[in-house]
Amino acid sequence: MPVRQDTDVLVACQKGRALAARQGLLNDEQVIVVIAISEVANNIIRYAQCGEIVLSAVQCNGQSGIQVVARDDGPGIPDIAQALQDGYSSGGGLGLGLSGAKRLMDEFDIISEVGRGTVVTMAKWRSQV
Numbered sequence: 001m002p003v004r005q006d007t008d009v010l011v012a013c014q015k016g017r018a019l020a021a022r023q024g025l026l027n028d029e030q031v032i033v034v035i036a037i038s039e040v041a042n043n044i045i046r047y048a049q050c051g052e053i054v055l056s057a058v059q060c061n062g063q064s065g066i067q068v069v070a071r072d073d074g075p076g077i078p079d080i081a082q083a084l085q086d087g088y089s090s091g092g093g094l095g096l097g098l099s100g101a102k103r104l105m106d107e108f109d110i111i112s113e114v115g116r117g118t119v120v121t122m123a124k125w126r127s128q129v
């Protein structure tokens with residue numbers, strides 16, 4: 001789904017929560033998915049102006065989960081390690097968005113090329129009971 005304004009962030013968060021619930025993630029895990037989607041979607045708006053988020057139900061080795069891919073054709077991230085440091089922000093933010101999402105999600109990967117854009121891929125698995 002496209003991301004270019006605040007309402008798009010809300011819709012992505014709501015759809016992410018609903019899909020996480022359908023995949024059997026617990027309430028706290030659904031909230032984590034919402035926080036992570038909110039962070040990457042707000043980054044798209046702040047740094048790239050527009051982009052897209054793709055949500056998918058995923059299964060791996062008998063585990064169910066949700067995958068979130070956030071992509072944009074914005075300026076890219078010159079130093080991904082720096083961008084993942086707590087407190088680093090090039091845009092006057094708290095610099096906790098990406099690092100927080102990485103901590104909270106089970107899978108987290110960034111591919112970015114300066115001048116081309118950024119793809120953040122994350123997943124959260126249903127806890128084993």
Ligand SMILES: Nc1ncnc2c1ncn2[C@@H]1O[C@H](COP(=O)(O)OP(=O)(O)OP(=O)(O)O)[C@@H](O)[C@H]1O
Nearest residue numbers: 043047076083089090091093094095096097098118
């Ligand atoms: N989609 C993106 N395109 C380009 N640069 C990005 C993108 N997402 C993140 N960045 C870079 O990574 C840095 C860290 O992002 P992060 O979300 O952690 O912090 P922030 O957005 O600056 O502040 P906040 O805590 O409010 O999210 C940003 O300051 C920016 O330089």
Ligand SMILES: [Mg+2]
Nearest residue numbers: 039043097098
């Ligand atoms: Mg951010």
